[in-house]
Amino acid sequence: MKTSLLLYPVENIDTALPFFTEGLGLPVKFRDGSRYCALDAGALTLALVAGAERLVAQPALAFRVEAEEDIGAAIARLVEAGATVTQPAAQGPHETRAVLATPEGFALVVSAKP
Template sequence: MQSKLLLYPVGDLDTALPFFTEALGLPVKFRDGDRYCALDAGALTLALVAGEERLVEQPALAFKVDEAEDIAAAVTRLVEAGAAVAQPPAQGPHEARAVLHTPEGFALVLSAKLAPAS
């Protein structure tokens, strides 16, 4: 798994965005309506999430599951290592995703590309 994403929940993208773009100077990489905005923070992407994309209430690391492993297998592996499932794998608008808590209780989000429709 690779992580270069920090999910940062906000109440409203339009209200939150100027602080990050103007005050902090982070450029927008991608925006998806009122629910998701990826900002370039160097080696890390800061993802402002609102509405249905607000899977967590506190900032959380997000990991993309390697294509060779499906999200259910990744969740099982992490649970065996001490994580707890907060939200089981479910299909989101662009990917499958799950929310776990680390053994220390911090949120961790997994995502995986959806299988192509046949």
């Protein structure tokens, strides 16, 4: 798995975006309407998520596995290491994703492209 991005939940992308683009100077990499906006934060993509894409209540790291068939194995490996599944793997608009809780209780998202 590789670190893909940091999911940052917001109520409204249009309202939140100026803080990140004008205040922090982060350029927009990709936007999908009012539900997802990827910002270039250097080595990490900061993804503002709202509406149906708001999978987590607090900022959370998201890791991507290389192939969709690997997501089940990745989830099993994380559960074996102490994580718990809070939202099972489900197809989203652009990828399959699951939400887990780390042993410390923090959200962690695992995803795979189809």
